[in-house]
Amino acid sequence: MKDISNKIREIAQTLFKEKKIDVFLGWEKGALDFQTVPFIARSEADARKLVFDEYSIHNLATLLLKFRDGSEKIGIAAKGCDSRSIVRLLEDKQFARERLHIIGVGCPGMKDPLQAIGMYSGLKKQQGDGNALAAKCYECVQPNPVIYDDLVGSQQPSRLTGERFARVNAMEQMNADERYRFFEDTLSKCIRCYACRQVCPACNCRTCIFDEMKPQWVGRENSPEDNMMYHLVKASHMAGRCVECGECERVCPVNIPLMLLNQKLIKDVNTFFGPYEAGMNYVEGAKPPLSSYSEKDPDDFI
Amino acid sequence: MKVLSKSKLETALNKLNQSAEVFLPMQKDKESGFYSWKLFNQGQDELMLNALNVYLPPKNVVLPQTERMYSIKQEGQEIKIDKTFEDSSPRVIFGARPCDLKAILCMDDVFLTRGYEDSFYKCRREAITIVANACFQPGPACFCAAMEINPLEPAGADVIICDAGEAYSWEAKTPKGEALTAQITEYLEEKSLSLPAAKPFVQDVKYEGVAEKLKGMFNNHIWERLGESCHNCGICTYVCPSCYCFDIQVKMWGDEGYRFRCWDSCMYEEYSREAGGGNPRGSGIERFRNRFLHKLEFFKERYGTPLCTGCGRCIVACPAGINIVKIIDEIKEAELDA
Ligand code: SF4
Ligand code: SF4
Ligand code: SF4
Ligand code: SF4
Ligand code: SF4
Numbered sequence: 001m002k003d004i005s006n007k008i009r010e011i012a013q014t015l016f017k018e019k020k021i022d023v024f025l026g027w028e029k030g031a032l033d034f035q036t037v038p039f040i041a042r043s044e045a046d047a048r049k050l051v052f053d054e055y056s057i058h059n060l061a062t063l064l065l066k067f068r069d070g071s072e073k074i075g076i077a078a079k080g081c082d083s084r085s086i087v088r089l090l091e092d093k094q095f096a097r098e099r100l101h102i103i104g105v106g107c108p109g110m111k112d113p114l115q116a117i118g119m120y121s122g123l124k125k126q127q128g129d130g131n132a133l134a135a136k137c138y139e140c141v142q143p144n145p146v147i148y149d150d151l152v153g154s155q156q157p158s159r160l161t162g163e164r165f166a167r168v169n170a171m172e173q174m175n176a177d178e179r180y181r182f183f184e185d186t187l188s189k190c191i192r193c194y195a196c197r198q199v200c201p202a203c204n205c206r207t208c209i210f211d212e213m214k215p216q217w218v219g220r221e222n223s224p225e226d227n228m229m230y231h232l233v234k235a236s237h238m239a240g241r242c243v244e245c246g247e248c249e250r251v252c253p254v255n256i257p258l259m260l261l262n263q264k265l266i267k268d269v270n271t272f273f274g275p276y277e278a279g280m281n282y283v284e285g286a287k288p289p290l291s292s293y294s295e296k297d298p299d300d301f302i
Numbered sequence: 303m304k305v306l307s308k309s310k311l312e313t314a315l316n317k318l319n320q321s322a323e324v325f326l327p328m329q330k331d332k333e334s335g336f337y338s339w340k341l342f343n344q345g346q347d348e349l350m351l352n353a354l355n356v357y358l359p360p361k362n363v364v365l366p367q368t369e370r371m372y373s374i375k376q377e378g379q380e381i382k383i384d385k386t387f388e389d390s391s392p393r394v395i396f397g398a399r400p401c402d403l404k405a406i407l408c409m410d411d412v413f414l415t416r417g418y419e420d421s422f423y424k425c426r427r428e429a430i431t432i433v434a435n436a437c438f439q440p441g442p443a444c445f446c447a448a449m450e451i452n453p454l455e456p457a458g459a460d461v462i463i464c465d466a467g468e469a470y471s472w473e474a475k476t477p478k479g480e481a482l483t484a485q486i487t488e489y490l491e492e493k494s495l496s497l498p499a500a501k502p503f504v505q506d507v508k509y510e511g512v513a514e515k516l517k518g519m520f521n522n523h524i525w526e527r528l529g530e531s532c533h534n535c536g537i538c539t540y541v542c543p544s545c546y547c548f549d550i551q552v553k554m555w556g557d558e559g560y561r562f563r564c565w566d567s568c569m570y571e572e573y574s575r576e577a578g579g580g581n582p583r584g585s586g587i588e589r590f591r592n593r594f595l596h597k598l599e600f601f602k603e604r605y606g607t608p609l610c611t612g613c614g615r616c617i618v619a620c621p622a623g624i625n626i627v628k629i630i631d632e633i634k635e636a637e638l639d640a
Binding site for chain 2 (some may be wrong): 030031035036037039040058062063066073113114117118120121122123124189190191193194195197198199211215216219220221222223247250251253254255
């Protein structure tokens with residue numbers, strides 16, 4: 001990974017030198033060994049601090065949104081899942097492709113700094129042997145970048161070994177009552193911090209439905225009803241748009257299985273409107289299923 | 303000294319549970335936090351009195367994330383307050399670490415002093431007894447001593463317990479503490495106990511002078527750099543034992559409804575949005591700055607103590623790796639803009 005790190009640094013420095021970019025979004029080392037944190041470099045000197053290591057898990061694509069109203073040229077490093085997130089943002093017309101210079105990285109699988117720091121501080125129990133990859137990386141179907149200007153690192157095989165939608169299939173086996181109880185119990189724990197929304201590349205709406213006050217669509221009480229409403233609405237906004245980067249579930253402070261809902265929708269969108277896999281390739285003007293509208297639609301209800 | 307043997311802990315908890323709801327640090331499934339002893343599942347859950355901190359602080363006990371305040375009925379042109387929901391049922395927080403205890407004292411300052419008394423808070427708080435668990439071995443993320451706390455002899459506890467291996471020492475500090483002691487006196491023994499030696503802190507944090515220096519740093523350039531990777535997600539404020547910001551909202555169905563209070567966070571755009579649509583903290587960086595100024599400067603100015611208690615939770619939970627200790631360092635090192 002040292003190699004990848006050096007290459008990213010070199011390319012970023014050159015881009016700055018040649019004035020091809022104004023900022024570069026990458027990672028730098030944080031205060032602790034296992035903390036590799038998002039970093040916005042603004043000069044060739046800054047770019048020397050860039051690193052890529054086994055903790056570069058943070059999806060940088062959402063950082064792009066901080067620049068969506070500007071005209072800066074932006075360099076960005078992107079693993080497989082990050083690159084699908086960039087496609088999401090391009091399809092959602094948050095950026096012109098010309099503003100981006102993407103360094104794609106074939107991703108060898110990441111560890112989760114949130115798990116590591118939790119164990120280090122004694123607030124979380126050790127899971128696995130400590131060398132384990134982040135949970136989301138074991139389900140990764142696309143470790144290689146799908147859109148890039150430069151490519152570093154080697155081609156990586158898909159790391160998914162088991163069945164793709166195992167968790168979803170198990171949930172589908174429950175009867176309606178069991179399922180209701182499962183979701184009521186699980187979602188009651190949600191503390192409604194909205195971190196799952198903030199880290200989501202598909203959540204790029206300027207005004208989110210949950211922040212609207214007039215009318216207020218979803219109540220702010222921390223109750224099973226309001227919590228379920230939050231998750232129902234959030235999940236349905238992900239249909240056809242979730243790129244499976246897994247960041248929502250990873251950052252959730254109370255372990256809500258957000259990807260269970262997202263994967264159910266991925267499966268259903270693929271079955272009923274597919275074949276479709278979100279964010280896999282960027283075609284200018286292409287629209288994901290459920291994002292287009294036709295008067296000739298045979299269904300009389302959306 | 304009075305001693306509670308660990309073998310008698312569960313019976314003592316059962317006893318306390320008869321007259322009050324007892325909240326303890328527990329691991330429940332994958333979560334850790336303060337939960338009611340009533341919800342403890344033998345064999346599945348784990349008591350976490352020996353862990354330094356649990357993920358979710360006991361804040362929820364003193365300031366519930368959602369609390370009904372009063373219900374409303376509309377009759378013709380009249381609006382009537384139907385019922386108020388002040389809650390004075392007795393509760394015990396058992397095993398709060400000194401940092402979490404101090405956080406509750408900070409909330410007491412906010413809700414009970416300077417000429418404002420929040421009756422909902424007051425009612426609940428007066429019925430809460432706090433058993434604090436002294437810390438002899440600070441964890442890697444802890445820095446309470448730098449934030450004006452004595453982890454061995456925390457101020458404001460009703461009872462202080464110290465873990466001495468097989469047993470806890472038990473020392474009542476207030477009349478409430480005495481009353482609690484009386485309830486379980488049959489399980490307490492009188493004997494001497496050697497307490498562990500206090501270990502040094504892993505992190506060296508120097509808060510002195512930070513509040514004063516921040517007065518001149520509102521427009522300093524460091525905020526941009528420190529905060530630009532922050533998601534404004536609010537995790538840090540929701541896991542923080544002392545962040546107390548709230549919103550008051552209403553739910554109505556036809557002629558009936560109720561008002562409730564719920565946690566809110568200065569990290570959210572909507573929190574500082576004004577009725578006319580303006581927002582004094584419209585950008586994420588401004589909201590990020592507010593959090594640290596409130597913790598490290600404003601609260602100290604108003605109440606004489608910082609609002610950060612050094613528990614380290616935000617350091618552990620922040621997805622962007624933002625670290626308040628590093629921010630304190632950076633403030634100390636920063637050059638003041640001319
Ligand atoms: S699911 Fe998790 S991250 Fe999302 S709002 Fe709830 S607690 Fe926060
Ligand atoms: S939850 Fe829905 S409305 Fe809110 S940001 Fe995400 S997609 Fe947009
Ligand atoms: S910060 Fe201090 S009081 Fe809190 S757990 Fe650590 S040592 Fe104990
Ligand atoms: S500091 Fe971290 S936890 Fe707090 S809002 Fe920013 S990203 Fe979220
Ligand atoms: S600001 Fe962070 S370290 Fe300080 S009390 Fe809050 S959660 Fe703990």
